[in-house]
Amino acid sequence: MPYKEFTLDDIARHHKEGDLWIVIDSKVYDLSRFADLHPGGAGVLYAEGIAGKDATQVFFGLHRLEVLQRPQYARLQIGAVRGQTETIKPLSPGELSLVPYAEPTWLTPGYFSPYYSDNHRKFHKAMRAFLMEVVQPEAVQCEENGKRISQEVVDKLSEINFLAMRLGPGKHLKGLTLMGGIVKPEEYDYFHELILNTEIARFGTRAFVDGLLNGGVIALPPVLNFGTLEQRAKFVPDILAGKKYISLAVSEAFAGSDVSGAQTVAVRDGDEWIVTGTKKWITNGTFSDYFTTLCKTDTGFVVLLVERSDAVSTKPVKTSYSSTAGTAFVTFDKARVPVANTLGQVGKGMSIVLSNFNHERWMVTATSLGAQRLVVEECLKWTNQRIAFGKPLHAQAVIRAKLATMISRVETCQAWVENITHQMNNMSYQEQSDKLAGPIALLKQFVSKAGRETAEDATQIFGGRGITVTGMGKVIENYHRTSPFDAILAGAEDVLGDLGVRQAIRRMPKNARL
Numbered sequence: 001m002p003y004k005e006f007t008l009d010d011i012a013r014h015h016k017e018g019d020l021w022i023v024i025d026s027k028v029y030d031l032s033r034f035a036d037l038h039p040g041g042a043g044v045l046y047a048e049g050i051a052g053k054d055a056t057q058v059f060f061g062l063h064r065l066e067v068l069q070r071p072q073y074a075r076l077q078i079g080a081v082r083g084q085t086e087t088i089k090p091l092s093p094g095e096l097s098l099v100p101y102a103e104p105t106w107l108t109p110g111y112f113s114p115y116y117s118d119n120h121r122k123f124h125k126a127m128r129a130f131l132m133e134v135v136q137p138e139a140v141q142c143e144e145n146g147k148r149i150s151q152e153v154v155d156k157l158s159e160i161n162f163l164a165m166r167l168g169p170g171k172h173l174k175g176l177t178l179m180g181g182i183v184k185p186e187e188y189d190y191f192h193e194l195i196l197n198t199e200i201a202r203f204g205t206r207a208f209v210d211g212l213l214n215g216g217v218i219a220l221p222p223v224l225n226f227g228t229l230e231q232r233a234k235f236v237p238d239i240l241a242g243k244k245y246i247s248l249a250v251s252e253a254f255a256g257s258d259v260s261g262a263q264t265v266a267v268r269d270g271d272e273w274i275v276t277g278t279k280k281w282i283t284n285g286t287f288s289d290y291f292t293t294l295c296k297t298d299t300g301f302v303v304l305l306v307e308r309s310d311a312v313s314t315k316p317v318k319t320s321y322s323s324t325a326g327t328a329f330v331t332f333d334k335a336r337v338p339v340a341n342t343l344g345q346v347g348k349g350m351s352i353v354l355s356n357f358n359h360e361r362w363m364v365t366a367t368s369l370g371a372q373r374l375v376v377e378e379c380l381k382w383t384n385q386r387i388a389f390g391k392p393l394h395a396q397a398v399i400r401a402k403l404a405t406m407i408s409r410v411e412t413c414q415a416w417v418e419n420i421t422h423q424m425n426n427m428s429y430q431e432q433s434d435k436l437a438g439p440i441a442l443l444k445q446f447v448s449k450a451g452r453e454t455a456e457d458a459t460q461i462f463g464g465r466g467i468t469v470t471g472m473g474k475v476i477e478n479y480h481r482t483s484p485f486d487a488i489l490a491g492a493e494d495v496l497g498d499l500g501v502r503q504a505i506r507r508m509p510k511n512a513r514l
């Protein structure tokens with residue numbers, strides 16, 4: 001049937017089995033043949049107020065907008081209602097959401113921030129558009145099927161020097177074209193990186209955030225900060241170009257929070273180390289070519305860059321998030337590693353690993369922030385469109401109280417993350433290690449706790465859909481299932497809270513008295 005315009009009276013005549021039309025947001029759909037295939041049953045479609053009528057409100061009480069965009073449903077549209085225009089549209093790539101609190105203050109028209117420049121705004125717009133167009137479809141697919149990120153997408157990421165940007169500002173950016181030249185390497189700062197990190201977390205695909213070359217984000221800094229010129233020249237370019245992959249291999253079944261309990265051993269044999277041991281929960285490990293590995297020696301800890309070989313095997317660890325993250329159990333079975341692959345000094349391995357944690361922990365707070373904001377947006381939309389007891393959900397005071405707390409949490413997290421980011425922008429790597437380990441530990445504890453509380457509230461607000469993998473509540477289900485990861489990775493919440501306070505106690509003035 002050709003696309004045409006209909007009056008509401010025309011449409012009302014098609015209200016029975018074999019001849020069924022409905023209207024959703026000004027568009028007319030012919031469901032005559034589809035009715036029997038409707039996953040929710042045909043009966044509901046013939047109900048009064050739906051068959052031959054404008055079913056917009058009922059539809060959005062049950063379905064996400066994206067359902068209408070799927071080709072199999074989009075082709076059911078036969079025309080539009082005369083005199084009406086479509087009002088409900090998805091965001092175009094790069095577009096800002098107008099839902100209150102869906103964007104941070106600095107991106108909300110009419111509000112201000114001391115931290116962001118016009119360049120940050122340009123960068124944000126381009127990054128959001130790029131991620132929506134290039135990454136989001138793959139993120140959604142991989143989160144579901146558990147496959148690793150495709151080389152095709154990695155190649156596109158490499159074109160904008162995505163991994164280099166995920167590593168933050170620094171010398172490694174020199175000579176690179178970042179985001180198509182929107183930001184110069186010397187201009188790129190931690191707020192650009194904060195933008196990148198919050199944006200990658202906006203698809204409701206937590207495991208894919210880690211699958212998005214997170215191994216490199218945490219495993220390359222020891223190479224960049226402690227590696228020799230030769231080591232950097234040999235390993236870094238291929239990794240930044242997405243031709244090789246790298247993971248950080250510190251944790252073991254024996255040693256998680258207590259890193260010093262690591263039992264993987266490196267023994268010198270001429271020009272080689274012989275590495276024996278196992279590492280657990282290694283992000284991207286199932287597909288990495290290199291492992292930045294903490295090992296014990298006779299003279300203290302050492303960090304070695306171990307290359308995959310027959311003596312290095314990996315197998316997936318099945319966690320409660322998708323295997324797209326490539327979480328692995330790694331076995332080193334007398335793996336021979338050239339002494340030339342030693343990162344930094346023998347005996348200093350522990351301080352290399354510890355100095356790496358600040359950036360990783362800050363990054364986790366940034367991705368959590370992006371995810372929490374998405375959850376707030378989902379909840380505001382849902383409570384607006386879901387009708388229960390004859391009213392939108394947000395007509396209930398108890399729901400509004402939950403929303404108030406969720407909004408307050410995300411805004412608090414945002415303010416604290418931005419404050420710490422500002423400190424990072426003004427401190428050297430050494431100063432950050434010295435002054436920010438405590439504050440970042442406390443920040444991460446706070447943000448991950450806030451995230452889990454928000455996940456609980458959101459699940460209540462979404463009801464059964466909040467614990468259903470597909471459909472209306474899919475973002476909430478994913479976040480509820482995966483928000484504990486932010487509380488464990490890069491340092492468990494309680495351990496970090498304790499670290500933050502111990503650091504503060506260490507700095508107490510000797511003469512401080514009440």
Ligand SMILES: Cc1cc2nc3c(=O)[nH]c(=O)nc-3n(C[C@H](O)[C@H](O)[C@H](O)COP(=O)(O)OP(=O)(O)OC[C@H]3O[C@@H](n4cnc5c(N)ncnc54)[C@H](O)[C@@H]3O)c2cc1C
Nearest residue numbers: 248249250251256257258281282283489490491492494495
């Ligand atoms: C999906 C995933 C990906 C990961 N990726 C990597 C990776 O790429 N590379 C890597 O090296 N590691 C990785 N890890 C490991 C991660 O860093 C550890 O899981 C984390 O450090 C906690 O260690 P653990 O699980 O052994 O917990 P444990 O150390 O056994 O602690 C268990 C719990 O006890 C409590 N606890 C422990 N000590 C204290 C204390 N002193 N004070 C108060 N409470 C305490 C904490 O609540 C803690 O959660 C990953 C883990 C997961 C789950």
